[in-house]
Amino acid sequence: MSGTPAYDHARLQEAAKRHLWLHFTRHSTFEDADVPTIVRGVGQYVYDQHGKRYLDGLSGLFVSQIGHGRAEVAEAAARQAAELAYYPLWSYAHPRAVELAERLAGYAPGDLNRVFFTTSGSEAVESAWKMAKQYFKLTGEPARYKVLSRYIAYHGTTHGALAITGLPDIKPPFEPLPAGGVRVPNTNFYRAPSFVADDITAFGTWAADEIERAILREGPETVAAVFVEPVQNSGGCFPPPPGYFGRVREICDRYGVLLVSDEVICAFGRLGYMFGSDRYGYQPDVITFAKGVTSGYAPLGGMVVSDRLMEPYLRDETSFLHGVTFAGHPVSCAVALANLDVFEKEDLLAHVRANEGAFRATLEKLNDLPIVGDIRGDGYFYGIEMVKDKVTRETFSDDESERLLRGFLSHALYHAGLICRADDRGDPVIQLSPPLTCTQEHFDEMEQILRSVLTEAWQRI
Numbered sequence: 001m002s003g004t005p006a007y008d009h010a011r012l013q014e015a016a017k018r019h020l021w022l023h024f025t026r027h028s029t030f031e032d033a034d035v036p037t038i039v040r041g042v043g044q045y046v047y048d049q050h051g052k053r054y055l056d057g058l059s060g061l062f063v064s065q066i067g068h069g070r071a072e073v074a075e076a077a078a079r080q081a082a083e084l085a086y087y088p089l090w091s092y093a094h095p096r097a098v099e100l101a102e103r104l105a106g107y108a109p110g111d112l113n114r115v116f117f118t119t120s121g122s123e124a125v126e127s128a129w130k131m132a133k134q135y136f137k138l139t140g141e142p143a144r145y146k147v148l149s150r151y152i153a154y155h156g157t158t159h160g161a162l163a164i165t166g167l168p169d170i171k172p173p174f175e176p177l178p179a180g181g182v183r184v185p186n187t188n189f190y191r192a193p194s195f196v197a198d199d200i201t202a203f204g205t206w207a208a209d210e211i212e213r214a215i216l217r218e219g220p221e222t223v224a225a226v227f228v229e230p231v232q233n234s235g236g237c238f239p240p241p242p243g244y245f246g247r248v249r250e251i252c253d254r255y256g257v258l259l260v261s262d263e264v265i266c267a268f269g270r271l272g273y274m275f276g277s278d279r280y281g282y283q284p285d286v287i288t289f290a291k292g293v294t295s296g297y298a299p300l301g302g303m304v305v306s307d308r309l310m311e312p313y314l315r316d317e318t319s320f321l322h323g324v325t326f327a328g329h330p331v332s333c334a335v336a337l338a339n340l341d342v343f344e345k346e347d348l349l350a351h352v353r354a355n356e357g358a359f360r361a362t363l364e365k366l367n368d369l370p371i372v373g374d375i376r377g378d379g380y381f382y383g384i385e386m387v388k389d390k391v392t393r394e395t396f397s398d399d400e401s402e403r404l405l406r407g408f409l410s411h412a413l414y415h416a417g418l419i420c421r422a423d424d425r426g427d428p429v430i431q432l433s434p435p436l437t438c439t440q441e442h443f444d445e446m447e448q449i450l451r452s453v454l455t456e457a458w459q460r461i
């Protein structure tokens with residue numbers, strides 16, 4: 001309990017239930033239960049208001065790369081707030097935004113040299129789509145506005161980003177959405193169509209070629225961009241099959257379509273590299289980022305764009321007709337610089353690359369459980385798909401999934417001291433994305449908690 005600030009628990013709960021609106025959350029579940037409340041973080045762990053400790057197996061929400069409680073990052077924020085708390089990037093620069101833009105351009109692959117800041121991942125995705133549409137209007141191809149993205153991929157919640165998001169279930173309340181979102185297959189090899197189910201390379205070729213078929217179907221002259229994550233998060237971590245991104249790049253080049261690598265999760269060490277595209281060796285035209293750029297010590301997002309895409313925006317009276325007040329906030333930029341200093345000082349990318357094999361091997365011990373169908377991912381980013389039948393890969397019905405994930409697993413894992421995500425937006429999965437500082441002791445703790453909770457879940461089915 002020591003170090004945990006003292007709160008009036010009853011008072012905090014009452015106020016939370018009365019006034020706070022949680023995101024993507026069924027508030028009805030709190031009629032007879034407490035709102036889980038996290039009050040403090042240290043390293044790989046967070047603490048609730050009772051002082052109970054949890055291993056932060058999801059880095060908050062794929063955010064806390066360097067872990068919690070880093071005084072040097074908090075101090076960088078305080079220093080910046082005292083020096084210059086706010087100035088907009090509308091017509092003005094400030095030193096931290098300049099320094100961070102230069103640093104990110106240095107890390108980014110190839111000629112990705114221009115950084116447009118936002119405050120979040122959704123805004124980054126939104127900005128990339130708008131930038132692409134205006135780019136094509138400036139360069140004489142005004143009919144290009146459509147965007148291809150993959151089934152059940154999550155790219156954010158604002159209207160434009162939601163039109164790109166491939167999760168059908170979160171859209172109906174907000175339709176009609178902006179026109180132009182087109183779906184293509186994702187790279188879930190565990191659920192590959194039967195004609196490519198035995199050959200991952202053939203599966204990757206097929207999935208990439210489906211992008212070409214979609215471009216031809218829509219009319220290449222109408223397609224602006226393809227949005228893909230290096231490892232697709234939603235659905236439970238789908239890494240790219242060998243050769244997939246090379247082929248996607250070729251297809252984009254053949255039809256003049258922009259390749260946007262949505263690295264809101266996969267950048268900043270999640271896969272052992274600054275950018276996920278580096279890991280898989282492809283060159284995007286745009287990278288969108290957020291989350292890990294600050295490890296969550298302040299909000300920030302953005303896109304890094306190639307010199308080629310910036311070029312028409314440098315001419316004459318042209319400007320990108322887009323901006324948000326808090327984008328590239330000085331405190332957030334100072335925090336991002338301090339965060340990246342920690343990456344360099346502790347060589348976190350090398351740490352992830354050196355330890356990812358041990359993480360995978362520890363999680364793969366769970367393969368002996370009957371409920372575990374597939375364990376997939378790369379770096380410090382894994383999904384565990386749960387099945388009813390390991391041999392046939394039969395999944396759970398909606399009702400079983402509801403009972404298993406919402407009724408049992410989420411609470412049981414939390415009570416056992418592990419924060420991770422039990423997700424049924426595709427087939428039911430548990431997702432892990434721990435701080436990049438984790439070592440074998442944390443992998444073992446995750447495995448032990450998952451083993452006991454998944455064993456109980458199987459008995460309850």
Ligand SMILES: Cc1ncc(COP(=O)(O)O)c(C=O)c1O
Nearest residue numbers: 120121122154155156262264290
């Ligand atoms: C790949 C991807 N793109 C975009 C977003 C949206 O980011 P934000 O929640 O910061 O708006 C997310 C959020 O998880 C994401 O994973």
